[in-house]
Amino acid sequence: MSTLEIRNLQVSVNTDEGMVEILKGVDLTIESGQTHAIMGPNGSGKSTLAYSIAGHPKYTITGGTVTLDGADVLDMTVDERAKAGLFLAMQYPVEVPGVSVSNFLRTAATALRGEAPKLRTWVGEVKDAMEALNMDPAFATRNVNEGFSGGEKKRHEIMQLELLKPKMAILDETDSGLDVDALRIVSEGVNRAKAANNLGVILITHYTRILRYIKPDFVHVFANGRIVEQGGAELAEKLEASGYADYVSK
Amino acid sequence: MSVLTTNYLTPTGREEAWRFTPLKRLRGLHDGAAVQSDRESLITKGALPSGATFTRENLEPLSASDDVIIERVRGAVSSVAHLSIAANTELTEPIFLGRSAGGLDTAEFSRVRISLGTHAVATVIVENTTDTVLAEDLEIYLAPGSNLKFVTLQEFESKSVYTARHHAIVDKDATFKSITVTVGGDVVRILPTVAFKAPGASADLLGVYFATAGQFFEHRNHVDHAVPHAKSNVNYKGALAGKDAHTVWIGDVLIRAAAEGTDTYELNRNLLLSDGARADSVPNLEIETGEIIGAGHASTTGRFDDEQLFYLMSRGIAMADARRLVVRGFFNEIVTEIGNEEVQNRIMDRIDNELEKAARNG
Numbered sequence: 001m002s003t004l005e006i007r008n009l010q011v012s013v014n015t016d017e018g019m020v021e022i023l024k025g026v027d028l029t030i031e032s033g034q035t036h037a038i039m040g041p042n043g044s045g046k047s048t049l050a051y052s053i054a055g056h057p058k059y060t061i062t063g064g065t066v067t068l069d070g071a072d073v074l075d076m077t078v079d080e081r082a083k084a085g086l087f088l089a090m091q092y093p094v095e096v097p098g099v100s101v102s103n104f105l106r107t108a109a110t111a112l113r114g115e116a117p118k119l120r121t122w123v124g125e126v127k128d129a130m131e132a133l134n135m136d137p138a139f140a141t142r143n144v145n146e147g148f149s150g151g152e153k154k155r156h157e158i159m160q161l162e163l164l165k166p167k168m169a170i171l172d173e174t175d176s177g178l179d180v181d182a183l184r185i186v187s188e189g190v191n192r193a194k195a196a197n198n199l200g201v202i203l204i205t206h207y208t209r210i211l212r213y214i215k216p217d218f219v220h221v222f223a224n225g226r227i228v229e230q231g232g233a234e235l236a237e238k239l240e241a242s243g244y245a246d247y248v249s250k
Numbered sequence: 251m252s253v254l255t256t257n258y259l260t261p262t263g264r265e266e267a268w269r270f271t272p273l274k275r276l277r278g279l280h281d282g283a284a285v286q287s288d289r290e291s292l293i294t295k296g297a298l299p300s301g302a303t304f305t306r307e308n309l310e311p312l313s314a315s316d317d318v319i320i321e322r323v324r325g326a327v328s329s330v331a332h333l334s335i336a337a338n339t340e341l342t343e344p345i346f347l348g349r350s351a352g353g354l355d356t357a358e359f360s361r362v363r364i365s366l367g368t369h370a371v372a373t374v375i376v377e378n379t380t381d382t383v384l385a386e387d388l389e390i391y392l393a394p395g396s397n398l399k400f401v402t403l404q405e406f407e408s409k410s411v412y413t414a415r416h417h418a419i420v421d422k423d424a425t426f427k428s429i430t431v432t433v434g435g436d437v438v439r440i441l442p443t444v445a446f447k448a449p450g451a452s453a454d455l456l457g458v459y460f461a462t463a464g465q466f467f468e469h470r471n472h473v474d475h476a477v478p479h480a481k482s483n484v485n486y487k488g489a490l491a492g493k494d495a496h497t498v499w500i501g502d503v504l505i506r507a508a509a510e511g512t513d514t515y516e517l518n519r520n521l522l523l524s525d526g527a528r529a530d531s532v533p534n535l536e537i538e539t540g541e542i543i544g545a546g547h548a549s550t551t552g553r554f555d556d557e558q559l560f561y562l563m564s565r566g567i568a569m570a571d572a573r574r575l576v577v578r579g580f581f582n583e584i585v586t587e588i589g590n591e592e593v594q595n596r597i598m599d600r601i602d603n604e605l606e607k608a609a610r611n612g
Contacts, residue, residue: 054564057556082566090564094557098579107575108565143579144561160565 002069002085002167004030004053004200010063011045011052022048024225025064028202030168033194035201037211037236040222041244046204047091049222050172054088055081068168083112085167089157089174096144101156102126104144105163112164129159132192134185150177158189162196169193170202175210187213208240223247258282258325259318267317270498270530272466275437277383277411279319279357284383287356291382292331295346301339302372307332309363312389313417317441320415323359323387330361333374337367337393344373344401344590352380354409362388366396366424373399375593379434381407386414392424394448400428401588403597404467406435415441420480422448429587430457430486432467433600443472446480449511455484456584458597461527462604463492463611470500471516475509484516487584489577489601490527491608501533501547510541520551521580523573524608570609577605 011023022045030036040046052059053066055078066073068084076084096104105126110116117125130139133155145153154174161169171190175183187210193199203214211219211233219235220227221244228247229235260281261268268280278284294304309330315321333345364374370393378384392398398418406412412435420426432438444453459467473482488497501516520529533547554576562572578598585594 054560056560077569078560078563079566079568079572082564088564090561094555094561096558096561096576096579098582099575104562104565104575107567107571108562111566111568111571164565 002032002200004168005067006053006064007066008064009049009052009066010061011048012060012062013048013058014060019060021062022225023052026226028220028227030200030202032167032198032200034218035194035203035214035216037203037205037216037219038222039205039208039219039236039239041248042206044222045225046222047172050088050170050202050204053170054078054086079111082166087161087164087166087169089161089169089171091173091176093145093153093157095146097146099144100141101144102140105160108160108164125163129162132162133159133189135159151179151182154178154182154186155189158186158193161193162189165193165197166199167197168200168202170204172204173206174203175205175207183210184213190214208236211236221247258322261318267470270468271439272437275411275466276413277354277357279322279383279385279411279413282322284357285355286326287353287358289351289353289356289358290329290331290360291349291351291358291380291384292360292362293348293350295348295377298345299341299343301336301370302341302345303334305332305334306330309361311387312391312419313445315387315415315417317415319385319413320387323361323385326359327361330363332363332365335366335370335372338369339367340371341373344375346375346377348377349380349382352382352410354381354383357383357385360384360386362386363391364388364398364400365391366393366398368393369395371397373401373589375401375588375590376403378402378404378406378412381409383411384414386412388414388416390416390418390426392418392420392426394422394424396421397425398427399589400426401593402428402430403593404430404432404435404438404440405600406438408434408436410435411437413437413439415443417441417443417445418453419445419447420451420453423450425452427454427587428456429584430455430469431585431597432457432459432469433597433604435465435467437466439468439470441470441472443474444482445474446477449477449479451477452481453483455482456587457486458581458584459486459488459497460601460604461488461490461495461497462608464494466496468498470498470502472502473504473514475503475505475512475514478509479511480509481513483514485584486518487581488519488529489521489523489580490529491523491605492611493526495527498530499532503535503545503547505537505539505542505545507538510539511543512545513543514545516547518549519580521577522551522553523577523605570606573609574602574605577601
């Protein structure tokens with residue numbers, strides 16, 4: 001059982017006009033097995049929350065705490081956060097030229113498990129993970145995210161989620177750019193990871209359609225750098241009907 | 251058409267061709283101060299396959315050179331190490347050449363010829379090792395329809411000075427691919443150049459270099475499109491780490507008036523891995539006819555991509571390992587073109603080691 005606790009998190013980013021505050025005090029607690037949907041309009045700070053927890057160097061934490069089972073996440077390097085059990089499925093995963101998917105996955109698994117996975121079982125593990133997400137075996141020989149379609153990038157992110165077995169995952173707009181079939185396949189992958197590892201999930205999305213496949217236990221509405229309303233799955237239905245207009249004007 | 255002038259010019263460093271080169275570190279190769287040794291260090295490694303011969307002959311140069319060190323070499327040496335692949339010979343395994351001796355007190359002046367008969371197919375890998383002072387005039391002739399992959403590995407030890415011209419003359423429908431790898435030596439200056447002799451010829455000039463603290467590596471490509479319907483592609487990638495690591499890449503492509511239907515592209519990418527290193531990159535494209543298929547060039551010099559490192563580290567990969575993955579990936583595209591896994595692994599391991607060494611020294 002793990003708990004990710006975010007307390008009064010304040011985050012700024014350096015721009016041409018100086019430091020701009022994006023997160024203005026975010027409180028959120030996620031337990032293993034729970035799914036928290038974070039919904040909100042573009043520019044409300046949802047992705048900043050995701051990248052700040054993962055430790056992207058662009059963001060400066062100006063206040064608050066993030067802990068995983070009591071350990072200070074903000075004091076960890078990016079790789080230490082992953083080793084502690086955090087995972088970020090990125091909205092725009094970057095290309096890493098010349099590094100094959102199979103080499104990348106094995107290097108990551110070796111780092112996270114503390115030893116190189118046994119080759120025979122590892123090949124099977126990767127093959128199963130790829131088949132489950134309907135991916136061509138040739139995928140493993142391609143360079144990381146190079147020339148991937150939008151859908152392939154997202155499948156690749158969720159494949160990592162299944163293989164690397166984190167405790168807590170943040171999915172940053174994993175649904176964006178996916179057609180209905182790809183959305184279903186990717187969602188099933190998330191649900192498998194939840195069932196297999198009692199994964200806690202922060203699901204960041206602009207739209208409600210992914211919530212038909214991944215059932216949230218809690219829905220938080222994000223606007224202007226903070227959570228402005230919280231509820232259960234029914235809150236998503238209300239947003240589906242009325243949009244974010246009420247929250248933006250507040 | 252040998253040029254045997256005795257009054258050699260001595261470069262001052264103000265000439266375009268020499269403006270980047272640290273002349274003082276050339277151990278007298280450029281001004282005649284070097285004492286000529288009687289070394290003839292180039293040897294074959296392993297038995298030669300049938301259809302290939304390696305001899306020493308007196309040969310006239312195939313091409314004119316305006317490089318003053320090459321002129322001195324031609325003036326001093328008439329015996330040429332000649333690797334010849336007979337017509338219609340198709341070799342499946344590479345021929346390895348290497349160095350039998352080095353030495354820093356005297357300088358070796360070397361002339362080398364590699365010639366392929368019509369429709370011959372071969373891969374030649376030259377392993378340039380030892381601690382040496384070596385000036386080399388290396389000429390390659392590809393007869394019509396032949397195909398050569400020419401790999402040179404500059405794995406010299408730390409005090410070496412190597413200045414060379416690797417010039418290929420590519421005849422009708424012949425295919426030339428060179429892969430120039432420079433990872434060792436104090437000063438390495440290579441002119442990998444190509445002249446097309448007849449239509450249908452093509453040349454790929456690929457290269458990688460990794461310079462660490464104090465090393466100077468210069469590669470000056472020149473592709474002469476003097477005939478119609480020839481194709482060339484230049485792609486050199488370099489990384490630099492450490493104080494006063496300095497690399498130079500010059501990419502000259504000349505498309506003469508007669509060279510209609512030319513297709514050429516040249517690319518140079520540099521990765522600066524630390525402060526205090528300097529990469530010069532100068533593409534030059536001179537076009538005398540508009541009747542061409544394409545001509546382009548690009549040059550980039552950058553640092554580690556933070557987004558790439560963040561992505562890898564967010565999967566648990568430590569900073570040093572992430573950097574190593576990115577650098578390996580950067581070079582991978584070209585190193586895999588060598589097509590020999592043992593050599594590829596050795597070069598990649600060498601690059602890993604240099605990177606680690608540079609990281610330790612800050």
